[in-house]
Amino acid sequence: MRSGYLLALGLAFFSVPLLAQSNDAGVWYSSAHLSTTSTDGSDVKFSSGHGYSASYNHFWTGHLSTDFAYTSLRSNGHIRVGGENVLDLGRMTTKVGTALAQWHFSRGGLLDPYLGAGAAYVKGGTLNSSDLAQSSIGSVVIEKKWGWAANAGVNLNLGHSLALAIDDKYVPYKPSSTSAASSLKLKLNPNILSAGVRFRF
DSSP states (O other), rough: HHHHHHHHHHHHHHHHHHHHHHEEEEOOOOOOOEOOOETTEEEEEEEEEEEEEEEEEESSSSSSEEEEEEEEEEEEEEETTTTEEEEEEEEEEEEEEEEEEEESSOSSSSEEEEEEEEEEEEEEEEOOHHHHHHOOOOOEEOOOOOEEEEEEEEEOOOOOEEEEEEEEOEEEOOOOOOOSEEEEOOOOOOOOEEEEEEEEO
């Protein structure tokens, strides 16, 4: 019985300093799957995006925090017919800003899973390539949009000031793309998976 009390006291002693850290800053490697847009017998297809993220998280209670993150991803686009690339769209740089409320299930434990939801702002930029320049399409401007985001992840707490983490965000993003020749509604909907380090202070 006494050993059980000592174990509980030890775990409580370990968790109190961790809970005292009310902020963390994170750096991440990120990748994203982008949806395919199908229209008139052809597809607009972007490769998986790769890039980086930075985040800042403030804890209001032991369970509730607000997380602000910025992600930049690069992916290559093509128009495909019958599964074959027929026109190079160039490189798209997708920039995603999110402001999320997160609920942490076990912040003082070794593993801390969490869920979140909130607002997102996404900017797709402009597509340029030699194929576009030689065609009637020209440069393609992708619409900026506000929307929402859903979030899930887990922290592996390594001590009072350091954690490894895996984070996943789903951001619905269906912007209009406009060129000199036409316009098209894209379905991109990035699902952003990130692995990183959180520094607590």
